[in-house]
Amino acid sequence: MMRFVMLSIVALAMAGCASNVVTDYNSSVVFGNYSSWAFAPSAGADSSPFVSLDGSRIKDAIARELSQEALREVPLAEADLLVSWQIVEEDRLEQTGVGLGFGFGSGNFGWALSAPPPVREVEEGKLVVELADAETKQVVWRAASRRYLNEDQSPETRRELIDEVVSEMFSKYPPGLD
Template sequence: MKAIKLLPVVLLLVFASCSSVRVVTDYDKNANFSNYNSFAFYKPGIDKAEISDLDKKRILRAIENQMVAKGKMKSNSPDLLVSIFTKENERVDVYNNNFGWGYGAWGWGAGYGWGGNWGNTVSRSTEGTLYIDFIDAKTNELVWQGIGRSGLYRGSDIEKKEEKINLIVSEILMEYPPNQMSN
């Protein structure tokens, strides 16, 4: 009976971990992020991203919305250039389903021990990685990079696709600007 009560909790944790965005950021500790008030998209870098033009537009729109919400302006003479890069790979998770606690008598012999070897479950999904790079427009040097990894939405519902992209971008840009102790 305990296994039945724990099953929803286990499933919730498995599905929650599949839908989350894992974010890592890095930055130049010598950069003064308070000086970066405007941005523009770096077309040569964005053109290299290997995703559809529609998804590029969705990502750039999400980045622009997040930057404007942070008080940054899109400009023709920007302080920051924004570039993106994407990767995609198959993620394989193997879950061992050997539950072996409790008691009962299964099979031909009498004895204690509940459950048995139920085997392994293999889950496959496509995981995408989005890199958002901020480049100092004057020095042309990378000053901040955010990387977000998440399962990709592969359906045809445009709203769900945009919602997923917005989530990934907002989770990454939640880390910008970095918390710096001194500059």
């Protein structure tokens, strides 16, 4: 029993240390050559002509983080980097309980019957931020988060979570410094 408790504690500690952000980048790019940025024309756009509340929060957080990286926001025509973001919807399966079973036997032989744990499908979205070279229009850096907003969160909680996620993303920019 003690072994199970220790394994559970180690698993929880490892899950807490795991990064919620995954980044990718073009290793041949010299990121020090970039000094300015602008949002790409379709940044975070969907079929609506309006910027959502969360969209505004995301744009504000990205602008704040890029300014901390000594990059200045300029008009689109003057930018070195184009910034694009989107929320990508995903479905994932989640176990909602434990499996049940019973068995019997003697010696080295026995029989068992079990039922798997119940599973439900959960629809979620992840934030993806991409930086593209303005001249070549090629993505040079990408970050994706696996932390999710839900409809029950207050506006303040949503803003704090977005700020935290975007900050974690840009803690890995420019790449190669960690």
